[in-house]
Amino acid sequence: MESSPARAATMADVARTAGVSRTAVSFVLNGRSDASIPEATRARILAAAEQMGYRRNAAARALASQRSGLFGLVTEIVTSPFAADIIKGAQWSAWQDERFLLIAPSETNQVMEEAAIEKLLEQRIEGLIIAASWHQQIRVPANAYQMPCVLVHCFDEEGRLPSIVPDEEAGGRVAARTLLAAGHRNIGHITLPTGTPAQVGRLRGFGAELSTAGAPLADRLIVAGDGTAESGYRGASELLDGPNPPTAIFCGNDRMAMGAYDAIKERGLRIPQEISIVGFDDQQALADCLRPGLTTVALPYEEMGAAGVRKLTELTTGSRETSSHLALDCPLRQRSSVGIALR
Amino acid sequence: MESSPARAATMADVARTAGVSRTAVSFVLNGRSDASIPEATRARILAAAEQMGYRRNAAARALASQRSGLFGLVTEIVTSPFAADIIKGAQWSAWQDERFLLIAPSETNQVMEEAAIEKLLEQRIEGLIIAASWHQQIRVPANAYQMPCVLVHCFDEEGRLPSIVPDEEAGGRVAARTLLAAGHRNIGHITLPTGTPAQVGRLRGFGAELSTAGAPLADRLIVAGDGTAESGYRGASELLDGPNPPTAIFCGNDRMAMGAYDAIKERGLRIPQEISIVGFDDQQALADCLRPGLTTVALPYEEMGAAGVRKLTELTTGSRETSSHLALDCPLRQRSSVGIALR
Numbered sequence: 177m178e179s180s181p182a183r184a185a186t187m188a189d190v191a192r193t194a195g196v197s198r199t200a201v202s203f204v205l206n207g208r209s210d211a212s213i214p215e216a217t218r219a220r221i222l223a224a225a226e227q228m229g230y231r232r233n234a235a236a237r238a239l240a241s242q243r244s245g246l247f248g249l250v251t252e253i254v255t256s257p258f259a260a261d262i263i264k265g266a267q268w269s270a271w272q273d274e275r276f277l278l279i280a281p282s283e284t285n286q287v288m289e290e291a292a293i294e295k296l297l298e299q300r301i302e303g304l305i306i307a308a309s310w311h312q313q314i315r316v317p318a319n320a321y322q323m324p325c326v327l328v329h330c331f332d333e334e335g336r337l338p339s340i341v342p343d344e345e346a347g348g349r350v351a352a353r354t355l356l357a358a359g360h361r362n363i364g365h366i367t368l369p370t371g372t373p374a375q376v377g378r379l380r381g382f383g384a385e386l387s388t389a390g391a392p393l394a395d396r397l398i399v400a401g402d403g404t405a406e407s408g409y410r411g412a413s414e415l416l417d418g419p420n421p422p423t424a425i426f427c428g429n430d431r432m433a434m435g436a437y438d439a440i441k442e443r444g445l446r447i448p449q450e451i452s453i454v455g456f457d458d459q460q461a462l463a464d465c466l467r468p469g470l471t472t473v474a475l476p477y478e479e480m481g482a483a484g485v486r487k488l489t490e491l492t493t494g495s496r497e498t499s500s501h502l503a504l505d506c507p508l509r510q511r512s513s514v515g516i517a518l519r
Numbered sequence: 520m521e522s523s524p525a526r527a528a529t530m531a532d533v534a535r536t537a538g539v540s541r542t543a544v545s546f547v548l549n550g551r552s553d554a555s556i557p558e559a560t561r562a563r564i565l566a567a568a569e570q571m572g573y574r575r576n577a578a579a580r581a582l583a584s585q586r587s588g589l590f591g592l593v594t595e596i597v598t599s600p601f602a603a604d605i606i607k608g609a610q611w612s613a614w615q616d617e618r619f620l621l622i623a624p625s626e627t628n629q630v631m632e633e634a635a636i637e638k639l640l641e642q643r644i645e646g647l648i649i650a651a652s653w654h655q656q657i658r659v660p661a662n663a664y665q666m667p668c669v670l671v672h673c674f675d676e677e678g679r680l681p682s683i684v685p686d687e688e689a690g691g692r693v694a695a696r697t698l699l700a701a702g703h704r705n706i707g708h709i710t711l712p713t714g715t716p717a718q719v720g721r722l723r724g725f726g727a728e729l730s731t732a733g734a735p736l737a738d739r740l741i742v743a744g745d746g747t748a749e750s751g752y753r754g755a756s757e758l759l760d761g762p763n764p765p766t767a768i769f770c771g772n773d774r775m776a777m778g779a780y781d782a783i784k785e786r787g788l789r790i791p792q793e794i795s796i797v798g799f800d801d802q803q804a805l806a807d808c809l810r811p812g813l814t815t816v817a818l819p820y821e822e823m824g825a826a827g828v829r830k831l832t833e834l835t836t837g838s839r840e841t842s843s844h845l846a847l848d849c850p851l852r853q854r855s856s857v858g859i860a861l862r
Contacts, residue, residue: 258804260603267624271635276621276642281610299619405808431808438810441784461601461804465748465774467781 185228194224205230247488248296249279250289250320251307258459259309262328265481266305273489282306290317297322303488306330307481311341311373324491328484329477331501338491338500340483344377347473347506348426351378351454352385354471354508355424358452359517364397364422366411366432375428378456382426397422401432408432412439416451423517424452430459433470433513448515458509469511476504528571537567548573590831591639592622593632593663594650601802602652605671608824609648616832625649633660640665646831649673650824654684654716667834671827672820674844681834681843683826687720690816690849694721694797695728697814697851698767701795702860707740707765709754709775718771721799725769740765744775751775755782759794766860767795773802776813776856791858801852812854819847 187205191198200213204221224230247270253259263279270277278299280292296304303323308314308330316325316332327339355363365382368375383393399414401407408427415422416439427433433455437447445451447468455463458474483502530548534541543556547564567573590613596602606622613620621642623635639647646666651657651673659668659675670682698706708725711718726736742757744750751770758765759782770776776798780790788794790811798806801817826845 264624267622271624274638276623276638278619279610279622280619281607281614295617295619405810409810431804434808435810459804461774461802462808465777465805467748467752467778 185225185230187230189228190221190225190230193228194221196221201225244300244302245275246278246299246301247275247485248293248299248301248304249277249307250282250292250296250304251279251309252282253307253309259307259329259475259477261477262307262481262484265478265483266307266328266485267481268478269482269485273485275485275489277305277485286315286317290319293317293319303492305484305488307484311344313373324488326484326488326491328480335501338487338502340480340487340502340504341373342475342480342506343503344374344506345381345384346503347456347475348378348381348383349385350381350473350506350508351426351456352382352389354454354514355426355452356386356389356391358424358514360422360424360452361391361517362397362420362422362424363391363393364399364415364425365393366399366401366408366415366425366427366436368401368403368428370400374456378428401428403429403431405431405435405438408435409439410435412436416440416443416445422451423519424454424514426454426456428456430455430457430462430470430472433472434462434466437466448513450518452515452517453513455513456506463509463511466513468513471511471513472509473506474509475506479504528568528573530573532571533564533568533573536571537563539564544568587643587645588618589621589642589644590618590828591636591642591644591647592620592650593625593635593639593647594622594652595625596650596652602650602672602818602820604820605650605824605827608821608826609650609671609828610824611821612825612828616828618828618832620648620828629658629660633662636660636662646835648827648831650827654687656716667831669827669831669834671823678844681830681845683823683830683845683847684716685818685823685849686846687717687849688724688727689846690799690818691721691724691726692728693724693816693849693851694769694799695725695732697797697857698769698795699729699732699734701767701857703765703767703795704734704860705740705763705765705767706734706736707742707758707768708736709742709744709751709758709768709770709779711744711746711771713743717799721771744771746772746774748774748778748781751778752782753778755779759783759786759788765794766862767797767857769797769799771799773798773800773805773813773815776815777805777809780809791856793861795858795860796856798856799849806852806854809856811856814854814856815852816849817852818849822847 187201188198191201201221204218253263267277278296280296282289282292304320304325305328307328312330313333314330325337327337331339367379386393399411401411425436427436433453440447440451447453455470455472458472463470463472530544531541534544544564547561596606610620621639623639625632625635647663647668648671650671655673656676657673668680670680674682710722729736742754744754768779770779776796783790783794790796798813798815801815806813806815
């Protein structure tokens with residue numbers, strides 16, 4: 177392979193070649209408009225820079241401007257890619273603003289997490305995003321407070337830091353409205369592990385919307401799942417084998433919906449003709465591949481990542497607005513698992 | 520939230536507080552052992568640095584040492600997280616070596632890809648990894664040759680750059696041996712899209728191993744799929760409804776295996792009692808959630824990412840070894856979809 181040139185061209189090199197001062201080169205190459213440099217000189221400098229392959233040195237600029245152009249992202253998502261679209265959204269948002277994300281993998285281990293942030297601080301990041309793969313309350317590492325910091329898909333107990341989370345409750349209402357609109361009144365729900373923000377919010381929104389519609393969720397139709405496909409299989413089996421089985425099931429996540437599909441098919445029932453299913457999360461690898469495709473409520477991963485970067489950009493450019501907790505909508509992803517209720 | 524201090528403490532600040540020269544501070548804080556600084560002075564400097572919250576400035580070090588400690592990673596994986604474990608492996612490997620990965624999202628668009636690399640070059644990365652979400656030949660952006668560069672899960676036509684790919688052919692042999700060991704001789708295969716390295720390699724290895732065992736793959740038992748669950752469903756249906764249906768099917772990827780499961784269950788057949796299935800990729804979100812769990816051949820994503828970083832580290836530290844194309848093993852992930860052949 178080709179090797180890199182012995183030494184990168186500097187502004188001084190460009191100045192020598194163009195026969196102008198280093199200051200003139202600096203003004204032109206940094207795009208400063210507050211200096212009156214003749215057009216001919218400007219053109220000569222740009223030509224010399226191009227010819228010599230001059231490249232701006234981010235480290236030098238960072239030192240001079242105290243602005244590194246770097247945001248840090250600490251997350252366990254790199255080791256648990258379930259919520260990878262958070263990184264995707266943050267990455268794109270940063271990229272469009274000509275910033276880079278420095279990503280450091282985190283562990284639940286507090287010591288390692290602080291070490292990761294320390295490494296990022298050494299790189300002179302301007303701000304930090306802490307992102308989680310599932311919606312949860314976190315303990316913020318002490319050194320995260322040393323710079324602007326935004327929490328994505330998580331929050332701190334005292335609400336000291338701005339956070340971007342999904343509006344789980346509104347998502348639960350979306351699921352309910354989808355099934356109500358198809359005429360279902362006898363609806364079951366398989367829940368996530370008790371006490372998590374996702375479980376609490378989704379159930380609350382779902383139940384509230386059903387009550388408003390005059391079809392309140394019966395206790396006997398709420399089955400506890402644990403988030404796995406296996407628990408969805410068991411939950412759906414319980415609902416289907418019970419008295420007056422529901423015509424539709426809202427599964428707390430897509431994995432449980434996958435297990436529910438198996439239970440339904442084993443009983444010779446057809447989706448969506450005989451029973452309707454709505455999931456939550458929009459895990460594409462599952463939702464797209466299920467037969468029929470799974471209608472589900474999407475977690476706004478990409479939007480959360482992008483909103484985190486935007487919020488951080490505001491903070492690093494001086495904004496100090498107070499309203500800093502953002503709950504983003506969870507939109508419906510319509511596929512083919514919801515049909516008209518026949519009874 | 521707390522705001523960051525107005526200005527980070529510099530070595531000069533530490534020197535003033537400790538009442539020593541800036542040079543002495545620099546030697547102590549950079550861990551240089553080639554200067555005889557009295558222990559008491561060293562202790563005073565460290566205490567002052569700690570008290571003032573002095574933090575090494577990576578940008579300054581990078582300028583001074585010409586070593587940024589940064590590797591660049593250009594990849595579409597952030598926008599297509601199927602192969603996210605490549606990032607995980609690379610990230611961890613870099614992290615353990617006290618380096619950071621700067622990740623830039625790429626597009627198939629050549630102009631954007633070169634722009635991404637240009638951004639990374641501005642950050643003075645020491646080397647570059649280009650990673651793909653599926654095994655393919657790529658056109659290397661021209662500016663990638665300006666520094667050490669390693670390709671992961673892809674390769675260039677002329678083989679100029681070192682590359683790390685999965686050994687698809689060996690993976691195909693693993694699938695065949697797994698089914699042969701369970702006594703199967705009448706085995707079907709649903710292929711990936713024709714001409715891709717994965718399709719060619721997996722089929723070749725699978726067929727060769729069956730031939731060696733005296734149970735060659737019959738043409739009528741090779742069905743063309745396109746990688747989707749739907750094509751797996753169609754392929755398995757064709758195999759099961761044909762004359763003398765196979766007792767086992769090797770699916771070219773896990774998504775097609777998911778579709779095959781549906782076709783099998785619709786026909787009232789049990790996995791693995793009546794028919795065995797082996798997949799490829801080890802997409803955990805699918806393989807773990809299928810009922811029964813899918814036995815599959817794993818793509819070594821994490822290992823490829825780690826090997827890419829190791830190779831790049833070698834290149835940036837002066838190694839110029841010639842053998843630089845690495846094909847990594849694809850190990851079996853045993854779950855519950857392979858049973859003993861009964862006929």
